[in-house]
Amino acid sequence: xxxxxxxxxxxxxxxxxxxxxxxxxxxxxxxxxxxxxxxxxxxxxxxxxxxxxxxxxxxxxxxxxxxxxxxxxxxxxxxxxxxxxxxxxxxxxxxxxxxxxxxxxxxxxxxxxxxxxxxxxxxxxxxxxxxxxxxxxxxxxxxxxxxxxxxxxxxxxxxxxxxxxxxxxxxxxxxxxxxxxxxxxxxxxxxxxxxxxxxxxxxxxxxxxxxxxxxxxxxxxxxxxxxxxxxxxxxxxxxxxxxxxxxxxxxxxxxxxxxxxxxxxxxxxxxxxxxxxxxxxxx
Amino acid sequence: xxxxxxxxxxxxxxxxxxxxxxxxxxxxxxxxxxxxxxxxxxxxxxxxxxxxxxxxxxxxxxxxxxxxxxxxxxxxxxxxxxxxxxxxxxxxxxxxxxxxxxxxxxxxxxxxxxxxxxxxxxxxxxxxxxxxxxxxxxxxxxxxxxxxxxxxxxxxxxxxxxxxxxxxxxxxxxxxxxxxxxxxxxxxxxxxxxxxxxxxxxxxxxxxxxxxxxxxxxxxxxxxxxxxxxxxxxxxxxxxxxxxxxxxxxxxxxxxxxxxxxxxxxxxxxxxxxxxxxxxxxx
Numbered sequence: 101x102x103x104x105x106x107x108x109x110x111x112x113x114x115x116x117x118x119x120x121x122x123x124x125x126x127x128x129x130x131x132x133x134x135x136x137x138x139x140x141x142x143x144x145x146x147x148x149x150x151x152x153x154x155x156x157x158x159x160x161x162x163x164x165x166x167x168x169x170x171x172x173x174x175x176x177x178x179x180x181x182x183x184x185x186x187x188x189x190x191x192x193x194x195x196x197x198x199x200x201x202x203x204x205x206x207x208x209x210x211x212x213x214x215x216x217x218x219x220x221x222x223x224x225x226x227x228x229x230x231x232x233x234x235x236x237x238x239x240x241x242x243x244x245x246x247x248x249x250x251x252x253x254x255x256x257x258x259x260x261x262x263x264x265x266x267x268x269x270x271x272x273x274x275x276x277x278x279x280x281x282x283x284x285x286x287x288x289x290x291x292x293x294x295x296x297x298x299x300x301x302x303x304x305x306x307x308x309x310x311x312x313x314x315x316x317x318x319x320x321x322x323x324x325x326x327x328x329x330x331x332x333x334x335x336x337x338x339x340x341x342x343x344x345x346x347x348x349x350x351x352x353x354x355x356x357x358x359x360x361x362x363x364x365x366x367x368x369x370x371x372x373x374x375x376x377x378x379x380x381x382x383x
Numbered sequence: 384x385x386x387x388x389x390x391x392x393x394x395x396x397x398x399x400x401x402x403x404x405x406x407x408x409x410x411x412x413x414x415x416x417x418x419x420x421x422x423x424x425x426x427x428x429x430x431x432x433x434x435x436x437x438x439x440x441x442x443x444x445x446x447x448x449x450x451x452x453x454x455x456x457x458x459x460x461x462x463x464x465x466x467x468x469x470x471x472x473x474x475x476x477x478x479x480x481x482x483x484x485x486x487x488x489x490x491x492x493x494x495x496x497x498x499x500x501x502x503x504x505x506x507x508x509x510x511x512x513x514x515x516x517x518x519x520x521x522x523x524x525x526x527x528x529x530x531x532x533x534x535x536x537x538x539x540x541x542x543x544x545x546x547x548x549x550x551x552x553x554x555x556x557x558x559x560x561x562x563x564x565x566x567x568x569x570x571x572x573x574x575x576x577x578x579x580x581x582x583x584x585x586x587x588x589x590x591x592x593x594x595x596x597x598x599x600x601x602x603x604x605x606x607x608x609x610x611x612x613x614x615x616x617x618x619x620x621x622x623x624x625x626x627x628x629x630x631x632x633x634x635x636x637x638x639x640x641x642x643x644x645x646x647x648x649x650x651x652x653x654x655x656x657x658x659x660x661x662x663x664x665x666x
Contacts, residue, residue, distance in 0.1 A: 206516075223514070227506035230513035230559075231551055233489075258576045266562060268514055276513075279549060279570055284581065286569040287562055293541045298567065 103252075103355040105327070107244075107365025110251040114369040115159060121381035122160040132379035133162040134218070134371070135190040137180060139203070140170035145196040148368070152194065155368045161375050164190055174203055181211045192218035192237075192378035194371060218374040220273060229276050237374050242273035244366035245306055245327050246281065248357065254304065254325050256281040262299050264288045264315065264343070265308035270329050274306050295319065307343040317348040326356040329363050386535075386638040388610070390527075390648025393534040397652040398442060404664035405443040415662035416445040417501070417654070418473040420463060422486070423453035428479040431651070435477065438651045444658050447473055457486055464494045475501035475520075475661035477654060501657040503556060512559050520657050525556035527649035528589055528610050529564065531640065537587065537608050539564040545582050547571045547598065547626070548591035553612050557589050578602065590626040600631040609639040612646050 125132055134156055138145050149165070156163050164187075166180055177199075184193050193216045199205045214224030220239040228236025249256060261283040265271035271287060278285045283304070288295055290309075299305050299319040305326050307315050312332035320326065330343030342359030350356050357363055408415055417439055421428050432448070439446050447470075449463055460482075467476050476499050482488045497507030503522040511519025520526075532539060544566040548554035554570060561568045566587070571578055573592075582588050582602040588609050590598050595615035603609065613626030625642030633639050640646055 223510035224506065226510040226513050230509050230555065231506070258574045260576075260581075272513065275570075279572075282572070282574040284569065284571050284575040286567065288567050289562075289565070291541045291565040292567040293543075298543075 102350045102353045105252050105355050105357045107362050110248045110366045111369035118372050118376050119159050121376045125379055125381045130379050132375050133190050134375045135164045135184045135193040137195040138167045139199055152368045155372055159372050178211055185213045192216045192375050194219050232280050239269055239273045240367045240370040242270050243370045244363050245274050246277045248366055256283045259303040260284050261304040262286045262302035263306045270308040309343045312341050313345040315344045320349050320353050324353040326353050328357050328359050385633045385636045388535050388638050388640045390645050393531045393649045394652035401655050401659050402442050404659045408664045413662050415658050416473050417658045418447045418467045418476040420478040421450045422482055435651045438655050442655050461494055468496045475499045475658050477502050515563050522552055522556045523650045523653040525553050526653045527646050528557050529560045531649055539566045542586040543567050544587040545569045545585035546589045553591040592626045595624050596628040598627045603632050603636050607636040609636050611640050611642050
């Protein structure tokens, strides 16, 4: 059985540093504050929001919640973004996506100040991530993958990492972050041929396809570390499952994240860390 | 002996379309114009500038050349960039880099308007390239690699491409462009272990390390297409050589670009195409 790379200990270690940084900020008179901007009431969003708020409260981070009706107009959304941008008491913003179809998501993302863009949705953040320049915020889930690997001492430099998926939320940013850590990075996707051949030769496989249990045992080999970013509800199994067929794969590889309680458990801890960094804390 | 993927026919094919687009623009009263901004007199820059000017003249594209002294101050450079930005008769700008050390290159690049950034040096261009959004300009040399592969009918979709090098001028942008073409892309670099194993399994190898003849025959396998972006002066051999050991590799692979007269011969044709696109031509 593979080592189980649970998210909770990673989040706890991140939180310890964040709490200390919050303390130091408050001594300097700064009250780190997260703005949350939500349109509508999607259960995924509200569940994540609750988790983020709980973590922030626990860490002494304040939260300013802005929720807009499902049918909000673009102008009203942009006005809220502008308010959050100009409010010096809000250090960073999490805006839930996807936005309802009547809204121009690209324009909304671009309207957010890069320095407050805690989840890496703006063009400015994309440019910093791609170029490897300091100062930007990567999407929290992508950074959670790296935090998890580093917490468990998985070597990255010079190792072969295969990222399955090329979304802007996970696949591409994880690839950039792994490259920044000097891993040799391969990005696979729906058009990739003979995927199992590629993933089997990796030291690290990051699964971010968004298809339930689609990476089966033939994709893996002994000794590998597997990070499963997928969170899918399986009708068949009546529970949440990852993109990896955990039952078959966990007996084969060296280490694997569970779903749930793997990467997903680290994401809000990364968000809290980003709030503190945006507020000027040393993290 | 491998098929020789020369750059000249690729450039000629690009030029044919560019010439037609210039013609159509002129009928609409638009005179496509390239601004060239050069600081100092580095021989590499002046040689490239001459080649670019010759190609533009041949295609009916006008060129506005701005050359500044080697010891120019940042303010004077920024003033020139602002002038080029605001000049509606200049459709796009090529700014030579690296800039002399007294200058803040990052600030200078960011000062250029993204819509006029023909060589992909601004954060705005980086964001468009990384996200795969339309409308931006990739660095000309990176796009030349793709143009060359497409000209010679090398299939990209679903194929394995290994890019050796991760610079912002070639390695990373080529990787992004190949990914956009649905190739499966691996980025290798100085910290990559067992590089030959990785390159040998690729369908396409793009060499952009900047080290003379450093990819030797053991890195390649029959059937591969090799694009050599390196241009190095070999003291030993008294001539320009690529990053690939051409003499040893050309007998082994299916197709390979020569150095010189390979990718390098396509770059100014891509630049000219970018001028026309920036001027509103359909390319």
